[in-house]
Amino acid sequence: MKLNIAVLPGDGIGPEVTQQAIKVLKAVALEFDHTFNFKEALVGAIAIEETGNPLPDETIKLCKASNAILFGAIGDPKFDNDPSAKVRPEQGLLRLRKEFGMFANIRPIKAYEKLLDKSPLKEAIIKGTDICIYRELTGGIYFGEKSLNEEKTIASDLCQYSKEEIERVAHLAFKAAQSRKKKVTLVDKANVLETSRLWRKVVTEIAKDYPDVSLDFLFVDNAAMQLILNPKQFDVILTENMFGDILSDEASVIGGSIGLLASASIGGKVGMFEPIHGSFPQAKGKGIANPIASILSAAMLLEHFGLHKEARRIQQAVEKSLELEITTSDISTKNSGVSTNRVGDFIEDFI
């Protein structure tokens, strides 16, 4: 297979971890006889610095001409402390999602046997956990109308959802559940929000198309609690944009390190694959960033194009690296861990 892959390394540790994912994808291409072409473009704070725009036209053009996007991370503390800045790195990410219609963000969360003791949660609680979160990604309060009055004393954000927006991501979640434990949990706040009531109604309708999948409901406050009390109860979690943002970061504690979690943002013509950890500016350039999330995102990319064998090989390589403790310091027990590059090399060699 021939794939043109746009690489958007972004800020902080983005470039260094993405480098490892590329290395691994190249090894896969060699081993399985594919052609993967990589082209880089700017996004985020670095794009603002160089062009004044967090998502330059060049970048959009490259992504449009590609089959998939491999994304690093964005964000810089310099902008966080000035939330009223007109141009912010996050806008690049949000516009990318919207522009390319990536309405579904998929985040698998698994408790790796080898890392059970890394979690702040007790082993007995997390052992065996295998959750997949389907977060709606181009609607809701992220993209609704915003306002700030002239005196800067009243602000608002509109959370809006249409039936179609709910349906398309819901179908993906139910389909995923069919090849998993056949359970979808819709997380909402239907006792308060009108949009949540629409979600409940639409999703209940759609569930009828999937008689082999069971559907249950949880209010978001309760879900935030249940994720910690008993994560094993979940299979596929389906939820709206803001709730998905919160719950998926929260759920990352199950895996022992956010440095392990990959994600796919799909729905439009071009899918995007990225680690869920952010730019982690404190670690930038130190060679201590965990590249596994980025490497597993590359595996999700292959999965997306039906290259299951190839994706499986990457996952096996990652599991082997965990088993042999060829890992960065965030998840290493015995020693201070090895470098970002060393983890990438090992996984490359294994393939």
Place this chain on the structure above:
Amino acid sequence: MKLNIAVLPGDGIGPEVTQQAIKVLKAVALEFDHTFNFKEALVGAIAIEETGNPLPDETIKLCKASNAILFGAIGDPKFDNDPSAKVRPEQGLLRLRKEFGMFANIRPIKAYEKLLDKSPLKEAIIKGTDICIYRELTGGIYFGEKSLNEEKTIASDLCQYSKEEIERVAHLAFKAAQSRKKKVTLVDKANVLETSRLWRKVVTEIAKDYPDVSLDFLFVDNAAMQLILNPKQFDVILTENMFGDILSDEASVIGGSIGLLASASIGGKVGMFEPIHGSFPQAKGKGIANPIASILSAAMLLEHFGLHKEARRIQQAVEKSLELEITTSDISTKNSGVSTNRVGDFIEDFI
């Protein structure tokens, strides 16, 4: 001191736990020579059944004539499964908050030594945790305009905040921090939401009035993760309505049981004191509900009126009951636990 206390037991286990709190307050009145008068009124599902209204005028009248409200719980699964019902129990609670201007919801979260092993989190993570959440309670997406088009295909909820709404709850949070560990963490999503950017701006201004208190910021997704990774880093958490709802339920896992967590909703002329657990309909009438959250809410009520000694006595009694394991089954280790009533009796006797 003479206090008229409106008692709103509500649904599910509400009545049985509230009964214990009343018992304890009566013991305090006797011991410390106060006069507490209790009058009951309807709220929630039971109020809908008896009057068609989740917050009958009678109830409002009683509350207006009282110094404080002791609240049980509301909610009935029969309504949850029908989110499109025109009348729902939650409306009673929301209208009560709005009607009486309870703009600040205060939820203390503590890891009790005796219960460290009850939490799904590891002891080393939670030991020593002592957090107080200040949640804005009468603004944001809970009370903004809602809409549903005629075809029932597009729904919306408006999240709105004014400078004043932010200021008044922020002042309370900073004041609380002054008599604690002198740290306020504002949780928001300023990289996406206009309302969050207003929160950050207004709270940053207010912080100048409290030079002895440090202020830091956390995005809500990160906060949901940090609460589990390292809860000890927090002192006072200040946040808007929806985020506060999610984070405070999530944080309840630290205490080992949601059956321990009390809350106060204050700001207007009449404050309301309630356990944060819900109506827990499955446990109703079985005598297994943990009354401690309701009893500690009664202590918060006394605290609110400056009756510190009295509040302290209740807290001591609760700690003693934990120490001696005179507790309900949710937190009991040795045995199957004692009844709701028995826990109340012990605490009453201790006082």
